[in-house]
Amino acid sequence: MKEKIVVHVCCAPDQAYVVKLLRDTHEIRCYFSNPNIEPEEEYEKRLADAQRVADHFGVPIVAPTYKPHLWENAIREFQHTPEGGERCRECFLLRFRQTAAFCRELGWPSFTSTLSISPHKSMAVIEQAGRTAAGEFGVTFEPFNFKKKDGFKKSVALSRGLGLYRQDYCGCRLSKRESEARSRR
Secondary structure (H helix, E strand, O other): OOEEEEEEOOOHHHHHHHHHHHOOOEEEEEEOOOOOOOOHHHHHHHHHHHHHHHHHHOOOEEOOOOOHHHHHHHHHHHOOOOOOOHHHHHHHHHHHHHHHHHHHHHOOOEEEEHHHHOOOOOHHHHHHHHHHHHHHHOOEEOOOOOOHHHHHHHHHHHHHHHOOOOOOOOOOHHHHHHHHHHHHO
16 A cells, blocks of 8 residues: 655755656655735736646646735745745745645545645755644654766756656745846846
């Protein structure tokens, strides 16, 4: 019997690699919790690709109602901080709390996140937020580090093969602004 795990999905390219990697050993339910993504058209675009990936691999995916005000409230006092800092920690915690609540609702024991595939995200911050959220909801966070063994490179290749949309910012308006500033330089 396969171990049950909820996979928090940040985007379809990362989801594809993680689902492909875990599907032989785990029963997977994907959860697209991303109230940080703006504008809503971007959110819908990313969700549509996540649904395509779920359909491709034959795994269910659930997305809560889009509520960007939850993200705004969570990071309000950290808006001035750069990507990778306190605002990301609070963003992860918000999304992981939603995922942990979903996990508990399903009666499944654990969850993980595709966020750990990114070379731009701190595994320590992801793990701390995951364990905090899991503890609050009586489930377990599995701290898979999907960037190991060229995970990011493999996700890029797989997403190209599947024709997935690859974004150039994490999804939030602050990250988009930082990405645009880097492009202008």
